[in-house]
Amino acid sequence: MSGHGSPTTEIPHxxxxxxxxxxxxxxxxxxxxxxxxxxxxVAEAGIEQPTVVRAPGSFELPVIADALARDHDAVVALGVVIRGGTPHFEYVCAAATDGLSRVALDHGVPIGFGLLTCDDEKQALDRAGLPDSIEDKGYEAAAAALTTAHVIAGLAADRAGATPGS
Incomplete structure (x- = not known):
């Protein structure tokens, strides 16, 4: 299973x-x-009022994440694409992945990558964080975005306290 070896760090408060x-x-x-x-x-990080927005599908995640990244410190993008019998799977997965990466780099805002790209519905259900699931990719995406935001904030604080030439 792909979750083998995943980190066990706590989400910073x-x-x-x-x-x-x-x-x-x-x-x-x-x-x-x-x-x-x-x-x-998000709740474990002590955040009580996250903005939650629904997208029509996974292809639309990057454009909505881009709008959200303008006034948020972190964005968590969640979606699922299940392979079918046409190339649609490859196009949607590539466009969503590339778009989310671009949003993160263009805005300097961490994007938690919670886009499941699965061969079948069972794989998606196994990763969905449901009672019978073996992984919780929604939680992991939030943890990644929030931990990265914490690191970026620390780097900014370090730079603000640095003396010229250091």
Whole structure:
């Protein structure tokens, strides 16, 4: 399973962090699990009021994440694409992945990557953070975004306290 070897770090407590979650609408059961996991991760960080937005599908995640990254410290992007019999899977996965990477780099805002790219529905359900799932990718995406935001804030604080020439 792909979760083997994943880190076990705690999400830093950061109640002042402005976080948004954008979640696709396709595959409702999987998405409900991913969203619940992300919200649990955000709550563990002490954030009570995250912005939650639904996207029509995974292809639309980057454009909504881009809008959210303008006034949030971290964005968690959640979606699922399940392989079918056409190249649609490859196009949507590549566009969403490339778009989310671009948003992070263009804005300097961490994007928690919670886009499941699965061969079948069972793989998606196994990763959705549901009671019978073996992984919780929504929680992991939130943890990654919030931990990265904490690191970036620390780097900014270090730079602000640095003396010229250091």
């Amino acid at each position: 950061q109640p002042g962090t402005r976080v948004a979650i954008v979640a696709a609408s396709w595959h409702e059961q999987v998405m409900d699990g991913l969203l619940a996991g992300a919200l649990r991760g």
